[in-house]
Amino acid sequence: MDSILYILLSCAFFMLLVALISYRLTKGKLADANEYFLAGRGLSGVFIAGSLLLTNLSAEQLIGLNGQAFTNNMSGMAWEVTAGLAAIVMAIFLLPRFLGISISTIPEFLSNRYDENVRRMTVLLFLLGYMCVTIPSMLYSGGVAVLQLFDVPNLLNLSYIHSLWLVIWLVGIIGAIYAIFGGLRAVAVSDTINGIGLVIIGFLVPIIGFITLGNGNMLDGMKEIALTNPEKLNAIGSSEDNVPFFSIFTGILFANLFYWALNQYVIQRTLGAQNLKEGQKGVLFTGFLKLLVPIFMLLPGVIAFHLYGGQISDGDLSYPTLISNLLPVSLLGFFLAVLLGAVLSSFNSLLNSVATLFVLDIYKPMFAPDANDQKLIKISKLFGIFIALVSFVVAPFLMYAPDGLWNLIRKFTGFFNIPILVIVMMGLLSKKVPAIAAKVVIVFHVIAYYFMIWGSRQLFDVEIGISYIHVYGILLTIEVGFMLLMRKIKPLTESKVFQHNVYSTEKLVPWKHTIPVSILLVACIIETYLIFSSIGLAFEDGMVSNLFWPITVILVATIAILCLISLKVWHHKYKAYINKEYTLMKKGSSKQLLKEVKEQDA
Numbered sequence: 001m002d003s004i005l006y007i008l009l010s011c012a013f014f015m016l017l018v019a020l021i022s023y024r025l026t027k028g029k030l031a032d033a034n035e036y037f038l039a040g041r042g043l044s045g046v047f048i049a050g051s052l053l054l055t056n057l058s059a060e061q062l063i064g065l066n067g068q069a070f071t072n073n074m075s076g077m078a079w080e081v082t083a084g085l086a087a088i089v090m091a092i093f094l095l096p097r098f099l100g101i102s103i104s105t106i107p108e109f110l111s112n113r114y115d116e117n118v119r120r121m122t123v124l125l126f127l128l129g130y131m132c133v134t135i136p137s138m139l140y141s142g143g144v145a146v147l148q149l150f151d152v153p154n155l156l157n158l159s160y161i162h163s164l165w166l167v168i169w170l171v172g173i174i175g176a177i178y179a180i181f182g183g184l185r186a187v188a189v190s191d192t193i194n195g196i197g198l199v200i201i202g203f204l205v206p207i208i209g210f211i212t213l214g215n216g217n218m219l220d221g222m223k224e225i226a227l228t229n230p231e232k233l234n235a236i237g238s239s240e241d242n243v244p245f246f247s248i249f250t251g252i253l254f255a256n257l258f259y260w261a262l263n264q265y266v267i268q269r270t271l272g273a274q275n276l277k278e279g280q281k282g283v284l285f286t287g288f289l290k291l292l293v294p295i296f297m298l299l300p301g302v303i304a305f306h307l308y309g310g311q312i313s314d315g316d317l318s319y320p321t322l323i324s325n326l327l328p329v330s331l332l333g334f335f336l337a338v339l340l341g342a343v344l345s346s347f348n349s350l351l352n353s354v355a356t357l358f359v360l361d362i363y364k365p366m367f368a369p370d371a372n373d374q375k376l377i378k379i380s381k382l383f384g385i386f387i388a389l390v391s392f393v394v395a396p397f398l399m400y401a402p403d404g405l406w407n408l409i410r411k412f413t414g415f416f417n418i419p420i421l422v423i424v425m426m427g428l429l430s431k432k433v434p435a436i437a438a439k440v441v442i443v444f445h446v447i448a449y450y451f452m453i454w455g456s457r458q459l460f461d462v463e464i465g466i467s468y469i470h471v472y473g474i475l476l477t478i479e480v481g482f483m484l485l486m487r488k489i490k491p492l493t494e495s496k497v498f499q500h501n502v503y504s505t506e507k508l509v510p511w512k513h514t515i516p517v518s519i520l521l522v523a524c525i526i527e528t529y530l531i532f533s534s535i536g537l538a539f540e541d542g543m544v545s546n547l548f549w550p551i552t553v554i555l556v557a558t559i560a561i562l563c564l565i566s567l568k569v570w571h572h573k574y575k576a577y578i579n580k581e582y583t584l585m586k587k588g589s590s591k592q593l594l595k596e597v598k599e600q601d602a
Helices: 002-026 033-041 045-056 059-071 074-081 083-100 106-113 116-150 152-156 160-213 218-227 247-261 264-271 276-290 293-297 299-308 315-326 329-367 373-400 405-415 417-429 435-460 468-489 514-531 548-601
Strands: none
Touching (some): 045 160, 045 276, 059 329, 074 247, 074 514, 083 276, 106 116, 106 264, 106 417, 116 152, 116 405, 152 160, 160 218, 218 299, 247 417, 247 468, 264 329, 299 315, 329 373, 405 417, 417 468, 435 468
16 A cells, blocks of 8 residues: 555656646746647747657557567557658648648648638548547547556556546546646647656666566667567568558558648647747657657567566557566656656647637637637637547447457548548649549548448448558549549639738748758668668577668768758758748738738729
8 A cells, every 4th residue: 555655646746746837837828819729839849849749659559569569570660660751741841831821720721722611521520530539549548558557446446447437537637627728838848748757767668678688687688689589679560460561651651641740639739839940840859759669669568578478468468567567666656647648648639639620610710700819718618628528428438349449449540631631732732723622532532431441341241351551542542643633624723822920931941950850860760670670680690680780881871971962052942942932922912912902992
């Protein structure tokens, strides 16, 4: 009981400390809707990166990815490591445009580019996805993770069902307070602090694991996993693995691009950047932080395999077993606070974004176009409370769902990630694609995706046999082709013009190191895959193969040359390109304004 009390009190202390710091840094800053929904467009790169990382990482990943590594190998890191490529596209191409036209949500951009009906269809996809599956499953998976890691039923002498309800409501209420009453700035600040704790504890667990595996010597433990069963360290997945390597190029890159560049609850932080420079810093730094994920979300699973390989039948129990056996009681409270922080981050980010989408894309344009900021914030809080209560009630009942639930949750985002990615990117890349093309793509994708994943089997007893990741790429190709065809058959006769009213020319100056840092990030992604491959640590006949170091040296030399060129030449061209784009858009806005004045006079 003394240990239990210590864990709970130390956890409460760390969580209260995060809440106090968040309160002090956000006190008195909720005067208007811009502050509530976008942190007053004043977030720095550090807060953007910290919040993006913790919003993405969850308790389910801690258990699930380590479980995959325990059962199979490191191929699951494809979802995490390749996120850096999406971050580069966001930082260099999309973020300057989003900040330049001063949007608050992705559907707002689609309204400007296409029409209000496309906006409503997209909001509907987002809200249904978030409300029906993403938010309840986030709470449920977090609750299950806490129960598995800390055996809450025995600790509190409660049944499993009662313990799950208790944890879900406790986590949900705390997260809702941040999201509903603190706004985006409170979410970003608390996420950053919790993110620091997650990185600390994330490195600490494999370090203690290596020391235990090496009987007190960390290096011996590292040699053990490199020389014994080295195939566990291979990230180049075969067709039989959880994530085949080829699927990176047929689906994962597209899914990551949607998640890191267009998913509202993720990019809301970047839309709240104080300027383009800080936004680019935050996004690219997040790409580097994602390279650390294999260390604390996959390596512990491999360590657990070497320590308890014959004792654990379920891979998902590998990480909880490692924590309960290796982490001292003095650190369990801190770990519990960090774990809850990860769950809180994902939940409160989703809640904040759902409220933002509802108020800015449904309530204001459809029902109250003249509503003041106080009214918008009030409606947002009420809607947030409603969604939170619904989630608290729905989440525990997921325990009664059929066995395919987890696969269903992972696949469910396929209903909206690819069509939104297609219509946004085509809207940016082509000025002539009509709104009807976007509407057809949305409807077609929902029907076709359902048919290819579930419908063919349920309706006709025919199994297509294609991974849902490959389905992403297939449908994306069809939908892009259709929009290009519609551009040719029924092109827009007049280009859409966007208004600018927030960011000045000075705030849209790109970060000087955007291009070289992006090049370095690509190199780090390549090197990470090189390390966790049959050429690197997964080499069968030693620590690494003879090819590893020559390839690494060539990669470093190539990147050094490219970085120097980028600083001398490419940065100046990129800056000129951004300035040219912004100037053209401002001129377009001026022409549009003049046209509207003439129409009013007439």
